[in-house]
């Protein structure tokens with residue numbers, strides 16, 4: 355991670371300023387620590403990835419998913435290819451969402467970047483800009499980092515929770531999320547955080563499986579049991595978008611046999 359990226363970061367707990375421990379002479383921070391001057395917490399940096407959470411402190415579905423991806427990460431690519439096959443393929447499925455971004459060469463944040471499967475499509479655009487990716491799973495980020503290093507893409511990665519983003523307010527020209535929010539522990543908090551870090555006037559794009567598909571996944575993974583006995587609510591989270599947001603629109607995506615298998619929710623943060 356370049357030290358210059360520190361200007362974007364803040365403590366995910368109290369939003370205090372972060373300062374680095376050791377800085378290398380070439381201006382990079384690959385291993386070390388970040389300190390919050392306000393709440394005095396410190397966060398490790400490993401292989402250039404700041405760690406803003408640890409598995410032990412996660413709760414509910416967040417803990418379950420972070421653990422799940424430790425094992426599932428290696429199979430995700432093949433799983434995605436097979437799942438999207440009947441919907442016209444992975445490229446079609448992903449670009450159906452990504453084309454809604456208003457790329458302008460600025461900073462783009464993907465919340466829950468996973469192993470980076472949207473990156474090839476983002477970098478097809480000359481206006482992709484700088485990409486920032488956050489995920490709750492260290493295994494997913496390790497996989498993503500390998501891919502980014504091989505292709506020398508300008509991507510910075512962060513281990514953290516969507517519900518408490520380690521970024522300063524109004525930092526990103528585009529914020530998007532694909533494929534995780536149905537099972538987040540606190541969806542409202544995650545949406546509020548995406549709005550907080552987005553630049554005023556910018557668009558926020560959120561997509562996931564339809565409620566029917568999510569309930570099938572939830573039954574398959576027996577998720578309701580890990581969510582304190584509550585049934586997983588996988589409805590389109592349009593009711594969680596604050597009234598102040600503009601151009602709110604939710605529509606069906608990933609059509610197969612006349613049925614939508616996903617939704618895309620988009621809205622604009624007022625300028």
Ligand SMILES: C[S@@+](CC[C@H](N)C(=O)[O-])C[C@H]1O[C@@H](n2cnc3c(N)ncnc32)[C@H](O)[C@@H]1O
Nearest residue numbers: 419466467468471489490491515516532533534
């Ligand atoms: C189905 S994958 C999607 C990955 C990527 N966005 C894509 O389109 O391929 C869902 C991702 O959400 C991440 N995730 C789950 N809960 C999260 C949370 N609370 N905060 C951040 N990421 C989370 C998982 O680790 C996983 O990488």
